[in-house]
Amino acid sequence: MQITEHKPLIVAFCCNWCSYAGADLAGNNRLNYPADVKIIRVPCSCRVNPMFVLRAFQKGADGVIICGCHPGDCHYTSGNYYARRRMAMLFSMLDYLGIERERTRVEWVSAAEGAKFSATMNDFVEKVTKLGKNKRLEDLRCKK
Amino acid sequence: MQRIGVFVCWCGSNIAGTVDVKAVAEALKFEPGVVHSTDYQYMCSQAGQNLIKDAIKEHNLTGIVVCSCSPRMHEATFRKTAQSAGINPYMVEIANIREQCSWVHKDMAIGTEKAIILGKAAVAKVNLNAPLTPGESPVTKRALVIGGGIAGIQTALDIADAGFEVDIVEKKPTIGGKMAQLDKTFPTLDCAACILTPKMVDVAQHEKIRIFSYSEVESVKGFVGNFNVTIKKHARYVKEDLCTGCGACVEKCPQKKVANEFNLNMDNRHAIYIPFAQAVPKVATIDPSACTMLKTGKCGVCSKICAAGAIDYTQKDEYIEEKYGAIVVATGFNPISLEKFDEYAYSQSKDVITSLEFERLTNAAGPTAGKLLRPSDGKHPHKIVFVQCVGSRCSAGAEKGKEYCSKICCMYTAKHAMLVRDKYPDTEVYVFYIDVRTPGKNFDEFYRRAVEEYGVHYIKGMVGKVTPEGEVLKVQGSDLINNKQINIDADLVVLAAAIEPDKSARPLATKLTASMDTNDFFTEAHPKLRPVESPTAGVFLSGACQGPKDIPETVSQAGAAAAKVIGLLAKDKLLGNPCVARSNELLCNGCSNCEKVCPYGAITYIDKDFRMPDRTTRTRRIAQVNPAVCQGCGACTVTCPSGAMDLNGFTNGQIMAEVDAICK
Structure with missing residues (x-):
């Protein structure tokens, strides 16, 4: 029997000021990471509504990562703290629903940390790949 | 229904090398709303922009998706293109298929697949875009320069000469900064004081410049064009207006x-x-x-x-509030602490000194009145060893030192060596170096003069250990060219300590919400194209706070920062960012959650009368966003329990559509 490797689908929310710029820097420096990661630009990590994360899982995402500025460096002073608290709540609820903790993550990546962005994505994709397909929250009605 | 045009850029081979651009354009043709899809080699070029403009007219487009480089690079370009063709600039979305696709993936099939998905997400978003109009805000025509070293002085003078008011905030009792401590400057060997102090006087006498010395920035509020800054003026217990400086x-x-x-x-x-x-x-x-x-x-x-009666022991710290249109950061540098480099015996012997200490020792106004004397016994040193790259160019994982090159050390060490040989020809001078880096104008000639005319011994290799023994310092080093160990009994050892940003920079960056790199240098908006602007609008960078720099470079950057500030202050009105929050008053229940999370105080509550279906009138408390104050972070949109708050340009619907497109 031939086993084809599962390719995960990762949604990454990146704040415009730090992490999105960090992802750009990773690109400038040609620091590879898997193409499974698809980035959505948001003005600040605090713009990420828990609904977006739920929707991603519902539509078949295997992992969701939210990247923002380091604590204290938020372009909007305090947005990343809100993101951290909101996601802590959401992730614990998701855990209860059976979405493993490794499938969700909040990470601080500054505009200067292209290498960290690439390393984070490599690590995250590897962990999510190991967990396999996420079937827990997937809405069958969303299936084509 | 939108009529969307998709434009896929090759970026030469930057994108086309890893992404099949034609396949992307083809695949996006069938997305909802798309009526036109094409590709071109350089979409940002004049020809590429014309292609977009023509397509807008020909196909009557209402929305644009450009699949190209990062929006941080060319979003503004393509928005202008759209605007000149008559559609709202905020109807443009960029799919980043260069930095976040072609440059990080190597496989053509995988790259193309991802580019198509990113394109689809952008199309899905544009389908929900609405035209936005930026509001206008006035500009306070005054600049604040933080730091009074040569960078701050030059920036302030250039801005003031253009006719705008400038305030300099300097934490020390005097302006002048590091340059005031230097003796001579390379590569011309003119004295630092002779070229700096006239500029300091110019600053003091300039009618448009105010100096807040012995002061620090306490807090910064507001935004570009309208900063509210609180300056803390430390009590100096002397009335500045009365003191004549007689001494x-x-x-x-x-x-x-x-x-x-x-x-x-x-x-x-x-x-x-x-x-x-x-x-x-x-x-x-x-x-x-x-x-x-x-x-x-x-x-x-x-x-x-005091004949002037200027002494006031009861003076208290004073807080001054001022408004500014632009802020320039010129906080400069400091040599690193050498406590972790004890192999050079800096803490053990007074005769192991840093280069900045050496500057003071050779300075005519310094502690020895310019005579080069050993700090320990006041004797004249006959053998001096200079050690380069102390804490600079350390390997990434090293527990001490900096990864970067401090840039100025090669040149000032050549200068020091030359000055010593010039004043004291009987003194032998050795310089241990990893590489000699002299890329500036007349720099290499200068270094070669040190070697060829002044007979300075340059040794390629590092010093392993300095051991104080009696009166001498035993220096053990290696000569990599002749492949041998070298032992020198030196009288004085001078360490070219790495430079790092001033300690005040990090808390200041937090106050300004300006970003920094991992070494605490301020980050520029673009490393090549916007080197003197911080990513935070209205905050500019001057001098070594942005990276190691020598004086000529600092002065040119100071002038460049000033030019940017003048360009900003010359405007009467600034266009704001229309991507701000808005509240749907029919959904708002007046709970105040949004007001509590807003970092800018942009949300207020009003009582508004609503006509009910039964023809009665009810007064309800609803949230209102002040678009001039809102910066568009979106914290309120998530905290709103009734979903009344949304963010223009990043609406719930738009982001949800992107998620759907990616997860399809």
């Missing part, structure tokens, strides 16, 4: 044993002091940690001696 108080002050930081603690000053003769403002300052009067209440000599 009588300094002479008579009985407390004489205070380490003199201006001479890097190599001699002493009085408790009341003027840092150096050409200080600007030339006003005495009382050091509260040393003054007997302030500590015990018994002394008062200076107040008795």
Whole structure:
């Protein structure tokens, strides 16, 4: 029997000021990471509504990562703290629903940390790949 | 229904090398709303932009998706293109298929697949875009320069000469910064004071410039064009407007044993002091940690001696609030602490000094009046060893030192070596180096003169250990070219300590919400194209706070920052960011959650009358966003329990559509 490797689908929310710029820097420096990661630009990590994360899982995402500025460096002073608290709540609820903790993550990546962005994505994709397909929250009605 | 045009850029081979651009354009043709899809080699070029403009007219487009480089690069370009063709600039979305696709993925099939998905997400978003109009805000025509070194001085002078008011905030009692401490400057060997102090005087006499010395920035609020800054003016216990700087108080002050930081603690000053003769403002300052009067209440000599009656022991820290349109950061650098580099015996021997200490030792106004004498015994040194790259160019994982090159050390060491050989031809000078880096104008010629004309011994290799033994310093090093160990009995060892951003920079960056790199240097908006602007609008960078720089480079960057500030202050009105929050008053229940999370205080509540279906009128409390104050972070949109709050340009619907497109 031939086993084809599962390719995960990762949604990454990146704040415009730090992490999105960090992802750009990773690109400038040609620091590879898997193409499974698809980035959505948001003005600040605090713009990420828990609904977006739920929707991603519902539509078949295997992992969701939210990247923002380091604590204290938020372009909007305090947005990343809100993101951290909101996601802590959401992730614990998701855990209860059976979405493993490794499938969700909040990470601080500054505009200067292209290498960290690439390393984070490599690590995250590897962990999510190991967990396999996420079937827990997937809405069958969303299936084509 | 939107009529969307998709434009896929090749970026030469940057995108086309890993992404099949034609396949992307083809695949996106069938997305909802797309009526036109094409590709071109350089979409940002004039020809590419014309292609977009023509397509807008030909196909009557209402929305644009450009699959190209990062929106941080060309979003503004394509928005302008759209605007000139008659559609709202905020109907443009960029799919980042270069930095976040072609440059990080190697496989053509995978890259193309991802590019298509990113394109689909952008199309899905544009389908929900709405035209936005930016609001206008006035510009306060005054600039704040933080830091009064050569960078800050030059920036302030250039801005003021253009006719705008400038305030300089300097934390030390005088402006001048590091350059005031230097002896000579490379590569011309003219004295630092001779070229700096006239500029300091210019600053003091300029009618458009105010100096807040001995002051720090306490808090920064507001946004580009409209910053509200609180400046904390430390109590100097001397009335600035009365003090004439005669220095009588300094002479008579009985407390004489205070380490003199201006001479890097190599001699002493009085408790009341003027840092150096050409200080600007030339006003005495009382050091509260040393003054007997302030500590015990018994002394008062200076107040008795002062003919102007300028001494005021009851002075308190003062807080000044000012409005500015632009802020320039010029906080400069410091040599790193050498406590982790004990192999060079810096803490063990007084005769192991840093290069900045060496500057003071050779400076005519320094502790030895310019005579090169050993700090330990005051004897003239006959053998001097200079060690380069102390803490610079360390490997990434090293527990001490910096990864970067401090840039100025090669040149100032060549200068020091030359000055020594010039004044004292009997003194042997050795320089241990990893590489000699002299890329500036007339720099390599300067270094070669040190070697060829002045006979300085340059040794390629590092010093392993310095051991003080009696009067001499045993220097063990390696000569990599001749492949041998070298032992030198030196009288003086000078360490070219790496430079790092001033410690005040990190908390300042937080106050300004300006970003920094991992070394605490301020980040520029674009490393090549916007080198003097911070990513935070209205905040500009000047000098070594952005990266190691020598004086010529600092002065040019200071001028460039000033030009950017002048460009900003010359405007009467600034267009705001229309991507701000808006509240749907029919959904808002007046709970105040959004008001609590808003970092800018942009949300207020009003009572509004609503006509009910039964024809009665009910008054309800609803949230209102002030678009001039809102910066568009979106914190309120998530906290709103009723979903009344949304963010223009990043609406719930738009982001949800992107998620759907990616997860399809």
